[in-house]
Amino acid sequence: MSVLQANCPSCAAPVEFKAGSTIVLVCPFCRSAIARSDRGLQDLGKVAEIVESQSSLKLGLKGEFKGARFELTGRAQLRHELGGSWDEWYATFSNGWVGWLAEAQGNFYLTFYQPMPEGVSLPSFDKLQVGQIVPEIPSTIPLMVVEKGIATAVAAAGEIPYQLTPNEQSSYADLSGSDSAFGTIDYSLDPPWVFIGQQVSLADIGLANARPAEREARRVSTAAMGCPNCGGPLSLTAPDKAERVTCPNCDSLLDVNQGNLTYLKTLTPTEADKSFVLAIGAEGTFKDDVKFKIIGAVVRSVTIDGETYYWHEYLLYNPTIFFRWLVHSDNHWNFVEPLNPADVAADANILGARSATHNGKKFKIFQDAPAVVQYVKGEFYWRVEQGETVRAVDYVAAPLMLSQESTEKEINWSIGNYMTNAEIEKAFGITDLPKPWSVAPNQPFTGGFYYTWGLLPLFLLLVVAVFMIPIAGLTNTVLSQEVSLPPMTNATTAQIAFSQPFEIKGNRNIRISASAPVSNSFAELDVDLVNNQSQEVESVTIPIEYYFGSDSDGSWTEGAKEQDATLSSLPAGKYTLRVEGTWQDWQTPMPLSLKVEQNVNRGVNFLCAFLVLLIVPVLGLFRKISFESRRWKDSMFNTSSSEE
């Protein structure tokens, strides 16, 4: 279709369909949705005025995508059935393309209509399952259903490239795939239309000036209101996002609808519910100096084997980044960010898989249980309710935790990063947070040093040991001599013999060996190594005994005919061995074979050093095993603890 100038059928004001793709134009004067067709203009009814959000986009903005220039010519606001709304911007390209630029929670998704191949039809909306891949969609990247819902077109402006009927509801399914791939199936048409594209940043589409990371964070605007139940004052930090708020004066849960508050119910918190350690309104500075304000807090619980476990979650808000979570459980803390479901590869079935992989890191399942909202406080961007239940599956790979929360209509993934108490205290400028107990599912073990880098001295010891063998030299014999002790005069008076002099070198250990022909008898030798120059003496005792025989078990022996003793190095010089001996058969002479060696390679020193250095790594390893055991003891899947 071409450019069309006409008068509004409702108010007769002049209107112009600029883009050839425009189907519906919102009259800027009377807000009527005007559809053009072959039969002329048709008034579809009034549309509400766009609720100004904190979007950095506006009609008329020009950008570029893959070399093609476009202009934002239309905008619609759609309302989610569970609360919350999102914007859809319509990009009219100079080459005739029409792009759908969806904006939700600070993220942007640019998609284009994709005709289905001939003869291929999509599953019906009812048959479509959250978590399933839709192979019928003609996309190179497999797309998985992450959300099913019903949208209501509540407001619009500019030119719309499809038949937008005010307040008309339409079913849709959102899909995502790896590498930021994104898709939508619009079930309001028959057959349904498929839109395929990707998640983009504003810089990707030539709108760098509005790039969220670089644009100046706007001051949080606060809307002051009155509670419809008690009349007390309350304020909204993110009025364009809030769907539910609680009154700080009367604990009423209030619905927020375009700035109007409706009383829903009065919450009755238990003592446990009230025990939030951080206050609504507190501001904290997190990674990259990003400031977040706590705008809401939730108490949630899971019940496992009849026992209920509670934890607290704080909703953080930043006007540029939007929402994050701070989870407080057993006095452990996690900073939680949303994750594209397609960036998580569930290794088996996407729902309740035993493991999941994200960024090449494998996460093991820790818990799979229904999580229930027990109590809420503050404001929320969805229609939160007491008793709201989702299936929550946690996967851990310290210090990270992947969490999957799913309902029949939606599947969400988030990634939590463990934070220490000190980090939380620093972020919020507070002190004395309650100390954590036990071990958190994704708490990192901080003692790994002792069995990783702590093995460095052991490794160096091995290197030194290997290199010292050739450096210290090989074993050499400095004396080998036969001597004979004459028969003893009685059983107690020892006989003495001397060796010939021999040379001892310094800085080398010394081994003295003696062998005697004992047979079912013993010989006791006191051996002195005498320095011929200084007459100093180094003494060792070498007892030799050798027994043998046979009994009912067969033959046996005990002891040996040769024994030795090793000494540390002695000053270099001439030495003589003085051997003083007694032996069992004292009436007979005792022939002895003496040997003195140096540079004897022995493992005792090495073994002792090795064992000493092994103590700390082994203790570190035991600590790690104990830590992992405590981590997994509360898990429903704790059989895998031993694999850590």
Added chain:
Amino acid sequence: MLKKLYLIFGIGVMLTYGAAAWFGWELANSGKNSRIGVPFIYTGFRGGK
């Protein structure tokens, strides 16, 4: 701090081993029949008789 102390200790043990190998020191009871019978590293003469 503890990590540094452990590393200093570990390097100390390793250097002691290296020095023992270089200077020919032995643990006193390393000779299984030594009269001293307690593990320590010694050098030189312990005295004569």
